[in-house]
Amino acid sequence: MIIKNATVYTSDFEATKTDITIDGEIISALGKADGDGEDFSGCNVLPGFIDIHIHGCNMADTTDGNADSVAKMSKWLATKGITSFCPTTMTLPEDFLEECFGYAADTMGKEEGAYIQGINMEGPFISHAKKGAQAAAHIVSPDYDMLCRLNAICPVRLVDIAPEADGAFEFIEKAKNICTVSVAHTAADYKTGMKAFELGAKHATHLYNAMNCLTSREAGMVGAVMDSDNVMAEIICDGIHICPATLRITFGILGEDRTVVISDSLMAAGMPDGEYMLGGQKVYKKTDARLADGTLAGSVTNLFDEFHNILSYGIPFRQALKSVTINPAKAIGVDKTTGTIEVGKYADLLITSEDFKEIKAVFIKGKRVV
Numbered sequence: 066m067i068i069k070n071a072t073v074y075t076s077d078f079e080a081t082k083t084d085i086t087i088d089g090e091i092i093s094a095l096g097k098a099d100g101d102g103e104d105f106s107g108c109n110v111l112p113g114f115i116d117i118h119i120h121g122c123n124m125a126d127t128t129d130g131n132a133d134s135v136a137k138m139s140k141w142l143a144t145k146g147i148t149s150f151c152p153t154t155m156t157l158p159e160d161f162l163e164e165c166f167g168y169a170a171d172t173m174g175k176e177e178g179a180y181i182q183g184i185n186m187e188g189p190f191i192s193h194a195k196k197g198a199q200a201a202a203h204i205v206s207p208d209y210d211m212l213c214r215l216n217a218i219c220p221v222r223l224v225d226i227a228p229e230a231d232g233a234f235e236f237i238e239k240a241k242n243i244c245t246v247s248v249a250h251t252a253a254d255y256k257t258g259m260k261a262f263e264l265g266a267k268h269a270t271h272l273y274n275a276m277n278c279l280t281s282r283e284a285g286m287v288g289a290v291m292d293s294d295n296v297m298a299e300i301i302c303d304g305i306h307i308c309p310a311t312l313r314i315t316f317g318i319l320g321e322d323r324t325v326v327i328s329d330s331l332m333a334a335g336m337p338d339g340e341y342m343l344g345g346q347k348v349y350k351k352t353d354a355r356l357a358d359g360t361l362a363g364s365v366t367n368l369f370d371e372f373h374n375i376l377s378y379g380i381p382f383r384q385a386l387k388s389v390t391i392n393p394a395k396a397i398g399v400d401k402t403t404g405t406i407e408v409g410k411y412a413d414l415l416i417t418s419e420d421f422k423e424i425k426a427v428f429i430k431g432k433r434v435v
């Protein structure tokens with residue numbers, strides 16, 4: 066298969082005129098190619114987008130207890146140009162998490178759309194004080210053995226931790242050998258945050274949300290993230306969780322290699338306004354999604370819309386594109402196989418109209434799915 070005559074954003078994230086030759090699942094050559102192919106004149110080819118924090122969409126949720134939910138998510142995500150993702154669990158009892166991990170594992174390798182990169186485990190090792198929309202009853206202290214048991218069912222790519230919790234520091238030192246460790250749903254101060262990063266945590270879950278912010282007299286967890294060059298930060302860019310001005314300032318401070326756009330979406334994404342479920346709790350969707358008490362509960366957006374949001378807020382194009390492709394790939398350690406358009410990587414491609422607004426085609430591991 067050859068993709069011809071398009072403008073391609075290759076590994077330097079600059080526009081290049083080149084053909085893309087695909088051999089099976091892999092990009093085998095860039096540059097002028099002989100032979101027949103599909104003409105994509107006037108189109109842009111971007112690396113497929115990667116959502117590493119998504120609970121649900123399309124009426125399905127990673128932890129709704131249905132065997133086909135992750136498959137439903139996979140299909141819908143492909144229509145939005147997302148080519149791989151981390152189904153994300155909530156704060157729930159271990160036996161139920163085991164069931165949900167099992168369903169994700171069963172789906173892996175059989176996806177009809179975006180493929181599964183492994184689980185993002187958001188909870189249950191979080192703080193009561195900053196639980197957000199997570200269920201307080203199921204919060205437990207960091208438990209490395211539990212992580213190992215669940216990881217044996219379906220690989221964990223990211224695990225969340227409140228670094229002030231009992232045993233958190235020991236947990237970080239061991240868990241970092243299994244997956245990326247992220248600070249999340251935490252009441253930790255700057256000093257405790259810095260200690261977590263020193264011990265090997267290198268990621269922050271939905272920056273600003275469910276953590277102490279940067280203020281004049283206490284830099285907080287947000288300050289600790291900004292002050293640590295090796296830490297990447299997830300950012301929800303629906304324009305509601307973080308206002309556009311704060312987004313613009315934050316992208317500027319973190320620079321183009323540390324910003325990771327996530328959806329944090331729930332099953333109501335892609336669905337009409339109404340009542341939905343999230344981790345056993347009722348959620349009301351109406352432009353955003355909230356619990357009955359008004360707490361923001363995940364989002365109803367997707368990476369493609371967020372990419373356009375941040376461009377409209379004035380984030381530079383290169384940073385916006387890296388934040389939905391190579392940066393999430395690096396954050397979960399899959400940048401050797403995806404995240405850029407490069408020879409030897411999977412042909413995970415999003416082809417758009419000239420103004421980037423319309424999705425013209427999506428290729429996942431070399432197969433055209435849209």
Ligand SMILES: [Zn+2]
Pocket residue numbers: 118120153187329363
């Ligand atoms: Zn979440």
